[in-house]
Amino acid sequence: MQVEVEIVEAPLEEYVPRPAASADVGALAEFWGTVRDEEGGTKIAALHYEAYQSMAKRQMETILLELETAFPCQRVHVVHRRGWIPVNEAAIYVGVQACHRKEAFGLLTSFMDRLKQDVPIWKTEARPC
């Protein structure tokens, strides 16, 4: 499985080209996690994501390779943004390409669950003035 993990400090869109087609890929599952204007019942203006970068990157790669056993896929691309992220902008993109959709969705949803538990990325809120 081809794995690419990036941690970046600018809007994610520029790091995410439409994944190239391939004759053995039947399924592309993508996820964008975006900052909403509410966090735990409170209105917010932005979230600040901080990461222990080298460890977070390595940890994401490890999780993906562990999940490959259960969900064999061809390619996965993760881009996590750090720093201040305003409402409406994406904090994370994950794109998974596989022969079949079951593996693509399995890897993608399991990765998102593990990410929240096991990767040293933390966030703080900015409230509107």
Add this chain to the structure above:
Amino acid sequence: MQVEVEIVEAPLEEYVPRPAASADVGALAEFWGTVRDEEGGTKIAALHYEAYQSMAKRQMETILLELETAFPCQRVHVVHRRGWIPVNEAAIYVGVQACHRKEAFGLLTSFMDRLKQDVPIWKTEARPC
């Protein structure tokens, strides 16, 4: 939930803009189902999708609204291509926007399962000469 279902006869990309952000949307889950060069162990060059169009469109809308009870989401956009689709090109796009990823993935994966079972769209293969 805002539902848009289209059946088209050209490459899907032109029908799928990047979904607009919205302050109450925290999750965008997208799926592209693409024609592979193999179908049931046989090399193929293309698939032909035919649909009983008005019924297929209505049926997809009905399934989405049924699934909304279990997986409340904000917006869903389905574009299914019909006619000849060469290897590497997409036959279906589904994009789901929700507050949280659990609902977005739930609606998306359940819809794909129901689509295969319940919607009058059928396919035939073209083998390479």
